[in-house]
Each structure stands twice: as structure tokens, then as C-alpha cells.
Amino acid sequence: MEVKTKSLLDNMIGVGDMVLLEPLSEDSFIENLRKRFDHNEIYTYIGSVVISVNPYKSMLIYTPEKVEEYRNRNFYELSPHIYALADEAYRSLRDQDKDQCILITGESGAGKTEASKLVMSYVAAVCGKGQEVNKVKEQLLQSNPVLEAFGNAKTVRNDNSSRFGKYMDIEFDFKGDPLGGVISNYLLEKSRVVKQPRGERNFHIFYQLLSGASDDTLKKLKLDRDFSKYNYLSLDSAVVNGLDDAANFRTVRNAMQIVGFMEDEVQSVLELVAAVLKLGNIEFKPESRCNGTDESRVKDKNDLKEMCELLGIEQSVLERAFSYRTVEAKMEKVSTTLNVAQAYYARDALAKNLYSRLFSWIVTRINESIKAQAKTRHKVMGVLDIYGFEIFEDNSFEQFIINYCNEKLQQIFIELTLREEQEEYIREGIEWTNIEYFNNAIICDLIENHQNGILAMLDEECLRPGTVTDETFLDKLNTVCAEHQHFESRLNKNSKFLNDHSLPHCCFRIQHYAGKVLYRVEGFVDKNNDLLYRDLSQAMYKANHTLIKHLFPEGNPAKVNLKRPPTAGFQFKASVGTLMRNLQTKNPNYIRCIKPNDKKAPHIFTESLVCHQVRYLGLMENVRVRRAGYAFRQAYEPCLERYKMLCKRTWPHWRGPAREGVEVLMADLQVPAEEFSYGRSKIFIRNPRTLFFLEERRRQCLQDLATLIQKIYRGWKCRTHFLLLKKSQIVVAAWYRRYAQQKKYQKIKSATTVVQSYTRGWQARKLLRELKHQKRCEEAATTIAAYWHGTQVRREYRKFFRANAGKKIYDFTIQRIMQKYFQGLKKTLPSMSPIDKNWPARPYIFLDGVHMELRRIFHLWRCKKYRSQFTDEKKAVYEEKLEASELFKDKKALYASSVSQPFKGDYLEISKNPKYQKLNSSVDEKVLLADVVNKINRANGKGTTRILLLTKKNVVLADQKTGQVKANVALPDLTSVSVSTQNDGFFALRLKEGSASAVKGDFLLSSEHLIETITKLHHIGSTASDGEQLNVDISDEFLVQFKHDKVCVKFIQGAPKNGNSVSCKRKNNRLLEVSVPASA
Ligand SMILES: Nc1ncnc2c1ncn2[C@@H]1O[C@H](COP(=O)(O)OP(=O)(O)OP(=O)(O)O)[C@@H](O)[C@H]1O
């Protein structure tokens, strides 16, 4: 079940914010605190300041659920809690980039350290997460147990009292994730190391080490578990209720490991702690010297030995340092002996220095580990947990310093809240009745003034040559500060204090803002000097121990510095000054811790004690200022920016000045006028309730705005999506439509084409029909017209035709027909070849004769044309061929084969061939034919080859081989030539009877070129001058005159058994048979 934390304004127990307290008085204030305390409400606000009353019991208000509850909530929204302050600080650091500091003040035991831890744990819980961030957080948180072990101790007021001041800067990145931190420590109460007031303990670590370390570790450290063995450990309250030292030791070891201490570093630290314990056990005894003075000697050297062994120091060196003191002045070294008291002083000084330096080293070492790595600008949250105001019975230098620090803090508080607030009202022109408050600047001045401040006086005394004692210091104060109204002393010149017997002689009293404190001057000078004899620091430096060597750098003989180190007071003043300057740069958040009782017990509320704290913390003044003023203020711009959404006129943009915007806003929200005021640059809101009202409205409005933004975004997203879909759909549809239309168009187009083609066809046919009809009509009309005209003409001309019209028409017609005939013939004439037999058919019978005549004429004409192309030689050849044709065509079978043979004549090339040169020369005439022939032997019919030469006058037969003329026949002696009708080359030259050549008889010869030879012979005869022609007999039987006999030569068709050759055989005396193959 969710636990609903009560709202600040719904507060049932008293009032959660003192500003709302009515009536306001110190009593009602304390009563309110008491009432709330009784009801376990330990936190109460004064505006933004948290008052925390220590409950001294564990409360269920720091659970993780509570963290979640306060997380990101408005400061005034829930009931007061330290978490609300932590959340507010963290958020303004993260969101508004304002560095924060959390100032936790209150007296010892009031709960400051607890509060600081609560703040840190809250911030750790709400800031970012992640491996690296968690490591940083863990280291920051774990630095606490380590520092508490070494710096806290049980006191009468607090079992875990912080004996040092601590200021921790936690560094964050821009996201608000922790990056690291820096711890500053202030003035460890080191006197506690050597001496503790009654009922108090030394620092926790001593007890934790002895109770929690293993036997082995203790043995190594040469320690004994028994507390009583160690002088520096007070025996009373060695064991504290509810404090488990052994368990805490383990926690510390573990924390040291987490923070990043190396194992050897932890060991060194423990060795140093052990060494301090050992140091406390070193005792001295006096030894008289001859000059009458006492010199100290170490009593029992065992502890000294063990300590030297632990730290690696040469025993004799340390022993000597406890007996002698070397003073260096003006280059001279003077060694003086130490008496027992001085030796103890030296020992304690060493122990205190050792421990305080060890503590500072631990802080430095932790800082090294938790140092932020990133170099980017950090946001910083500082947490200051410093010792509270202390008023003891015996107040010494430490209390003086602590209270000085608290004065300074009060000063800051005044600076930042009271004075600043009032000044702001004046600056802003807000009507304001001044509230009187006590400004403690005067007390700060009393302490820290450079010329006559108490710290300056103390330093002056410490540095002054001559005898300096606490008394001389007090005397000085008495003279210098006597007039100061906050300074009191018995020896004060101001007579009114002379009677103040409550003031002892060796004391002075300061009227702090928190009350009067009596300080005993004893030890002031010493503590301020904080002297450690140089012999001791040199002895430490000589140690064979890295850490020790590191802690005492001034012991290095090479770096001897004769200048006195700065005094404790000076150092503290400087560091407090730095701290204050640091705090002033940050936004302060106050936690005022109040201790309800002195008994560390729950449920007890000691009013007088609380009243005292309320007074010195200035809480009443704080409330008064708050009440008189305004709970909240904000510059107009951020205010308008923050709340502008609450008014329609200012949302989303206000164009005018911011102040007017805020005025419009407030008017619109109907906030009562007395609840706020308008300053020059800020609006001041009187009551947190108003602020809360604004915040609540804003929260609601933001939710509505978020819903609106969400709505608009979703709408936009859906619309964008829809538009995209629509666009896609249009594209798809367009494509589909295009496709469908294309399909449809193609269908329509083809249909149209079909329809069109049919229509056109139909139209064309129709047109054709019409045209045909028209043409027929026209033709008919023409015919009719022609007939009609004819009739007309005939009727007209009938009278003229009667006489000779018929003849004229006939002639005309014939003329026309002839014209047409000739024109037709012209076109169809056959080719120009004389052998072309074609001739067009005749068109009319009556032209038959003409047609044939024309054919003949045409033939003759083309022959003439053909002939006209011939040369004389060619003409002669053709004439010869013609003659051959006339002689043999259709008469002798051999003729056909001769037509294609050219008539060469001189087959032997007689004139050129040297072989026949002689023969050629024997012939007078030009040789017309020279050929090889066979002379048929009349006896057996066999042939003998002979050369036949033919000239114009004779026929010569010569031997083929010798060229000798065998016979020379004059052509006129030849009567005829006989040849067969067949396909053979036989011929007989028949001679004139009685001629000279006829002596031997006729010649029967056979020639390859029979036709040519006979034609030539015939031609010579026909061209001879005598005009006597040679007869050519063609017959298959003829008679040949061989000498005296007449032999018949008969040609028969022979079977082609003897091949194709013609054979000639003598059959009998009168018959020579020539067989000619049929196919030859
Ligand atoms: N919020 C709290 N809830 C429960 N107990 C608390 C709370 N605050 C403080 N205490 C108790 O009071 C004791 C003292 O508190 P704390 O150590 O914080 O005081 P302090 O102000 O730091 O004192 P000193 O100045 O001595 O260091 C704690 O040990 C614890 O027991």
C-alpha cells in the first residue's frame, strides 16, 4: 500500500514550516519543535532551511520508498524532510546548472555527520546509474567510514564525534551523474592522540585495529590486543555501547579497498597507527649530568626498538632525538639536552604530528581515487560537515578555532540569507520594515583582524623573540582587545568586568553569537606553534619507510628551512577563508541540526538545551525575516517562463515585457494581491502556499500539455501515415487505371478499327458500285450518244455518203488497219540475226502476201546489214564457204562437219617452216593451200602421205619427208573432181586426157580438208581467165583412170568394225571399195 506522505500544508502536527507559525514567539517555536519531535517529525522548515532534531533512534523515514516519494517533487509539496532539501539542491544543480552547497551546522552530536550522509545517499540514489557511475558513487560513499575511523572519536557529547572539519565537493556532469569529488579536511583535533578528556576515547582506528585485526596482523605490527597496554588509549569508555570496533575494522578495511587503497598502502597506514601506539609507551627517566641539569633517557627501550623496527628507523637516531635538541641559528648549530618533560613534549608532538599528517595523507589519497576524470566543466555540490559550536567547561585553543569557524559560517548565513534578503527587498523596491538581526561580523573581526585580531596577536606572540608564554599572550590580548565589546577578561581595563569573579585569571571570554565562551589560554602558544623538533622530523625522514618519509618532507637535510612554518591559527584562518570564498560562489542550502538532550537518548526533549541552540543558531531571526518577507522570489523572466502555460494570454508566447506578462498571469489566476509583490526585476510570493498552488496548477497544466503534445504528435503521426498511404494508394490506383485504360483503349481501338474497316469497306463498295454504275451510265450515255450522234451524223450526212462514202470509209479503214499493222509489226520485229526464223503471225488474211514479202525484205535487209559488217578477208572466207555450200550442201555428208571449220589454207605454214623452204621456193605462185593428203595406191588401196600445194595455176604433190615434188599438175589439165556423197575425204583429180599430167593417170587422194580443198580448186577454176570451170562430180561410184586402166571407186556404208576410219580396199582390178562408217 502506498504510504501517502502528508503535504507540508496538510500538516497535522504543529506546523511544518515555521514561517506559518502563529503566533510567533520563541516559546511557540520550541513548542512546535517539541510537539513535532514527540510525534517523530524530526524535520521542520523555516522557508527553505531544514531544522533537524536528532532523534537518537533509527527511524523508518530513510527507506528507498521514501527516496522515490521525494524524488522530483516540489520542496513544499511533501512533509518536511532532509530528502526534500537534497532533492531540491540536486535538481537545481542538474536542471538549472547552479552549483550548490549544503551547510550543515549544529553542535556536537546534533546529527550533522548523519545528515551529510543522508544527503549523499539520497543524491546517490536519485542520480544516474551505470557501471562507471556506480563505482564513483560507491567510492564517494565509502570514503566516509575511512575518514570516520581516523577522524572520529567518542566524546562525552557524541559517540561518533567528528574531530575534524570536512567539506566535500561532489562533482557531477551535465546529466547529473557523479564524476568524482574532492574532500577538504580542517584542523584535526590531534591533541586527542596523546590525551583524551575523561569519559572520551582516542580516535576509533586505534580501538578498531586492536579489536578487529587478526592475530597475525597484530603480530606483524608488534601490537597487543589489550588496550590497557597503551598509554595513549584512555581506559574509561574504551568500549562504547553499540559500537562494534572489530566489525567496524573490517568495514574500514573493506572501504579502503573500495576507495582504492593498495594493500601495501593499508599496511603502511596500519604500521603508522601501531607506531603511534608504541610511541605513547616510550617513557623517559632523568639522568643527572655533571653540569647539574637533568637529561632524559628512554626508560624501557623495548617499545622504542619495536617502533623503530616498524618504521625502519635507526633506533639510536630516534633515541638521540628524544634526548637532544639541535637549534640552528645563523649558520650555527647548537645542541641542547632535553629534560624529561621536554622529552615527553617531543614524544607527544611527534605522535600528534605523525597522526595528523597520516590523516591528511589519507584524505589526499582518497581524493586521488575519487578525483573526477573528465576534464569538462563540472557541476558541484558541496557538503559541509564541520564541528559545531562548542562550549565546554574547559575551552582551549581547539574550541577557540572551532568556534571561530562557526562564527564564519554564521557570517555566511547572515550574508546569504538575512542581509542579502533585506538588501534584495530594498533593491527590488519592495515595501519592507527592517528586521533587526545581530550581525556577527564584529566577532569575526575580533578574531581574524590582521592587525589586532586575537589570531594575529597569538601569531605575533609566537614569533616574538624573548620569553613567550600563554600569560604574555593574554596580557597582549588584554591590552589590544580590551575595548572590544565582545571580549572580556579579568584584567580588562574596563572596570565593569573587574568585579566579574566568574572569570578566572588565566582566561578570556568571547561573546560569540551563540553565547559566551570562556577560553583558558594555557597551551594556546604551544598549540599555535605546533612545533616539532627538527631532530625528530629528520629522524623520521631517515626512516626506511616510504610513507613516513613522505609525511616528513621537512626532515630532508637537503631542504633545511630556517623559516618557521606557518602557525596552526594562521593555516586554519587561511583555509577557512578559502572555504568561505568557495561557499559564497554556490547556492546555499541549510540544515540546522539541533540536539534535543545531552543524554544521547531518544524521546527526551530538553527545552532549555534546545532553546539555547535555537537562539545561537539565530533561528528566530531567520523566521522573522522570512515571515516579514516573502517565501519565494523569482525573476520575472524565469517566472513567466515557468508559469506562462497557466494563462491563455501568456501561452505560448508573451510578446511584451516579462513583468507585464507575470502581472497578467497573476491577475488571470486570481491570486490575492496581498500574497505577492512586484519587485523591480522579481516577483515576491509571500506564502509557500501560493507557490504550491502555482506549482500544482503547473503540474496539472503540464500533464494537459503533455497530453496535447502527445495528441498532436499522434495525430501528426497518423496523418502522416495516412497521407503516405493515400499517396501510395493514388500511385497504385494511377498505375492500375492507366493499365486498365490502356487495355480498354486497345480493345476499343481494335473494335473501332474493325467497325471502321467494315464501314469503310461498305462505303468503298457503295462508292465503287455507284462509280461503276455511274461509269456504266456514262458509257451507256456515251454509247447512246455515239449511236445517237452516229444516227444524227448519218442522218445528216446520208445525203453526202451516197456517192463514194463507202470507198472512202473503206480506204480510211484500210489505212487505219495498215497503220495499226505496221505499228504492231514494228514492235514485234524479230532479231537482226540472219538465221532467226521467227516472224510474227499475220493479223489479217488479206495481208498474207504483203506479210510474206515484208518478211523476205526484212530478211534480205538484215542479211545486207550483216554483210556490211564484213571485211574483205572475212568476205573472201565467207564467199569460199558459200561456194562450198553451193558445191556440197545436201550433196555430200561430209559438208556438215566442214561448216564450222575455218578454211585456213596453209596448214603447214609453208612459208615459215624452214623444212618446206625448198618446196616453197620451187613453187612460183602464192600457195593457196598446203596440206598433208593421202595418195591412194591404186594397187592395194593403201595411202601414202603427200604434201598437197595448191596455187592459182597448179596442184603440186610432194613427198612429205623430203619435200620433193612428185607431181605438178597445171590446173587447166584438171577436168573434174570426183567425190562421194558420204562422209569421207576421198577425192579423185581427173585429168584431161592427153595432157602432160595425165600420163600417170588420175590421182585418188584423201584429205582431211576435202571440202576446202575442192572448193578452192573450184573457185580457182571459176575465177580463171579462161573461164573454164572445174566440174565437181558427186557420186558414190566413179571411175578413175590409173595409167591405162579405169578403176571404179565405190563407196559403201561400212559397219564401224574398223573404228571410225575409212578403209579402202582393192577388190579387183576394176574395183576399189571404200568403206565409210555410217556414223562418221
Ligand atoms: N537522523 C538520525 N536518525 C537517527 N539517529 C541519528 C540521526 N542523526 C544523528 N543520530 C544519532 O546521533 C549521533 C550523533 O550524530 P552525528 O555524529 O551526526 O553528530 P554530529 O553533529 O556530526 O556531531 P559532531 O559535531 O560531534 O561530529 C549519531 O551517532 C546517531 O546515533
Ligand SMILES: [Mg+2]
Ligand atoms: Mg560529525
